[in-house]
Amino acid sequence: MEKFIRDLPKAELHLHIEGTLEPEMMFELAQRNNIDLPYKSVSEVRDAYNFTDLQSFLDIYYQGSEVLQKEQDFYDLTWAYLEKAASQNVRHTEIFFDPQCHTSRGIAFETVYQGIYQALQDGQTKLGISSNLILSFLRDLSAEEAFATLEQALPYKDTIPAVGLDSAEQGNPPSKFKEVFDRAQAEGFLTVAHAGEEGPPEYIWEAINLLKVSRIDHGVRSMEDPELLDYLVDKQIPLTVCPLSNVELKVFDSMAKHNLKKLLNLGICATVNSDDPSYFGGYIAENYQAAQSALDLTKQELYQLAKNSFQASFLSPESKHKLIAELDDYCRIADLAKA
Numbered sequence: 001m002e003k004f005i006r007d008l009p010k011a012e013l014h015l016h017i018e019g020t021l022e023p024e025m026m027f028e029l030a031q032r033n034n035i036d037l038p039y040k041s042v043s044e045v046r047d048a049y050n051f052t053d054l055q056s057f058l059d060i061y062y063q064g065s066e067v068l069q070k071e072q073d074f075y076d077l078t079w080a081y082l083e084k085a086a087s088q089n090v091r092h093t094e095i096f097f098d099p100q101c102h103t104s105r106g107i108a109f110e111t112v113y114q115g116i117y118q119a120l121q122d123g124q125t126k127l128g129i130s131s132n133l134i135l136s137f138l139r140d141l142s143a144e145e146a147f148a149t150l151e152q153a154l155p156y157k158d159t160i161p162a163v164g165l166d167s168a169e170q171g172n173p174p175s176k177f178k179e180v181f182d183r184a185q186a187e188g189f190l191t192v193a194h195a196g197e198e199g200p201p202e203y204i205w206e207a208i209n210l211l212k213v214s215r216i217d218h219g220v221r222s223m224e225d226p227e228l229l230d231y232l233v234d235k236q237i238p239l240t241v242c243p244l245s246n247v248e249l250k251v252f253d254s255m256a257k258h259n260l261k262k263l264l265n266l267g268i269c270a271t272v273n274s275d276d277p278s279y280f281g282g283y284i285a286e287n288y289q290a291a292q293s294a295l296d297l298t299k300q301e302l303y304q305l306a307k308n309s310f311q312a313s314f315l316s317p318e319s320k321h322k323l324i325a326e327l328d329d330y331c332r333i334a335d336l337a338k339a
Ligand code: HPA
Pocket: 016, 019, 054, 061, 166, 167, 168, 169, 194, 197, 245, 275, 276
């Protein structure tokens, strides 16, 4: 099963590039940029990854990001992720970046963007991974600050197909960003939003009705609202679920209690993603694997999750068709029928 999962052609649709910063690279960049870290060793860093909720993670995630200073740092970070993704047969990836996490420290938007974007272009030519960038606003900051960030992104809008919303969810409902998202859509951006990770189902409704999202990031608390579940199935609004993240941040007590399988079998377009793999103990294949073993997912269900990942992506219909055909071929050869 491990090999079947690793080699399964798949797309990753919920990945924060800052969340791919491995402790080894954190030390390397700290040294390169003359930054003092509050940790003495890689194992001390890993020991600090003991989260009680979303905020306890965010504190460490923002602190870690401070080693990212130069364009080359953003390039190296992104390239390391792409190599890892390629080794797990990720064929397409849509990655979040948090410009405000860096501009608030005096790093230029261009520095962040250029480093990431150059690596993504090399990912296409050297690794055969296609990609899309999603600019994510920090919802614990103001709508005005989000507007200013959107302005900075406008010169690059042809290479950033979507905007999103992340960071501390509770008390920062999607409605706070309605005007920013209206403006982003008028400029041609698609929209997504984290909702229903820690926040209530009402935040998912707001993301759909006010922010007009194409997908919901996380969305696992939709299970509390039958009407919402029906709506998600009916409209096939995808959920980008992140199993290891949910367990690490105590959204579920254990993987066995995760509702991924239930969501999938209700007919929701659920996908599996890694969120912040360096912090949550695994990349996309480890997320599929952990969910598979705890929930006893069949090969047919794994196939459906991978198919959903292509369907839910921002790829063109032709590219989706091509990748799904590749997935179908893979599963035929892997003899899905005997699974
Ligand atoms: O899972 C997440 N939720 C909210 N904000 C985030 N920023 C990085 N990862 C996350």
